[in-house]
């Protein structure tokens with residue numbers, strides 16, 4: 139049975155080209171992980187997600203514990219069999235969704251009590267229960283339970299949440315022991331927009347010997363320059379030999395900038411959600427297919443894309459599907475966006491290998507700035 143391991147193949151400044159090995163397969167980094175919150179990457183077949191370049195997808199403890207339930211998924215053979223995705227899965231721990239989706243939340247030292255956004259039923263999530271759920275789901279990479287605050291927030295609140303998250307990191311790690319060989323647990327750096335608290339959190343977690351470290355508490359309303367400043371602040375304190383995962387990020391520009399600053403893993407609902415709302419991500423920037431300018435445009439989105447969804451249909455047809463509110467609009471544009479994000483990741487990886495990430499970044503940004511002619 140392969141254990142969990144990470145290797146850095148090349149660096150370009152603080153950016154790293156690497157590979158994570160898991161029992162269910164390898165993950166080329168920097169990696170973008172499509173979000174499959176409720177055991178599906180919305181509007182896509184799993185084999186399409188794979189064919190478009192994804193090595194790993196995300197699942198979510200909060201949603202799956204409410205429906206269909208972690209014990210039920212385990213009884214049905216675990217998440218991989220349930221959704222027929224045999225490759226790696228990372229599950230978030232649920233804390234973030236509790237704070238953003240659930241109602242009537244009560245947070246205490248032990249954990250968080252909340253009412254389901256589905257039916258108002260009461261639930262309790264603790265570090266131990268979150269790990270138990272992720273283990274029942276069979277996740278290859280699991281996340282500690284943490285407290286993530288929206289920004290801006292008072293410094294004392296940020297400090298309290300960061301310190302609680304460190305105590306929950308210890309408890310998550312203890313609860314994780316005994317899982318099958320090859321599964322991984324990541325700690326999550328908190329500390330908001332406070333550099334000293336960020337460093338304190340990163341150093342404490344680095345000493346706890348997790349398989350990887352995530353940078354949490356970002357992409358929660360702060361400007362991009364604050365997000366990038368926090369990454370620069372924590373990066374020197376994150377173990378170079380372990381993967382770094384920036385949670386919930388982001389736009390193609392966010393990913394380019396964060397990968398340049400040493401981040402290895404990303405996830406965001408942006409490509410899938412935007413695809414369901416008529417927006418295509420391309421080398422020319424974002425294209426809103428609802429716009430009437432496309433009504434008779436016979437060109438595909440990008441004739442030079444390596445991915446079929448960007449070459450196969452005319453903009454006129456996509457515009458029609460959007461206007462007609464056809465399901466196929468969301469299906470095609472979701473595939474287009476997942477394809478484009480994976481093309482971007484492949485470009486970043488190649489540029490790091492060739493030692494030309496800064497030049498690549500400038501070329502890609504110039505393409506977006508030139509816009510869609």
Ligand SMILES: Nc1ccc2nc(N)nc(O)c2c1
Pocket residue numbers: 230231232233234281284285286326353354355356357358385386387
């Ligand atoms: N922006 C995000 C997205 C997901 C998160 N998940 C956890 N567990 N913690 C965070 O801080 C997150 C931040």
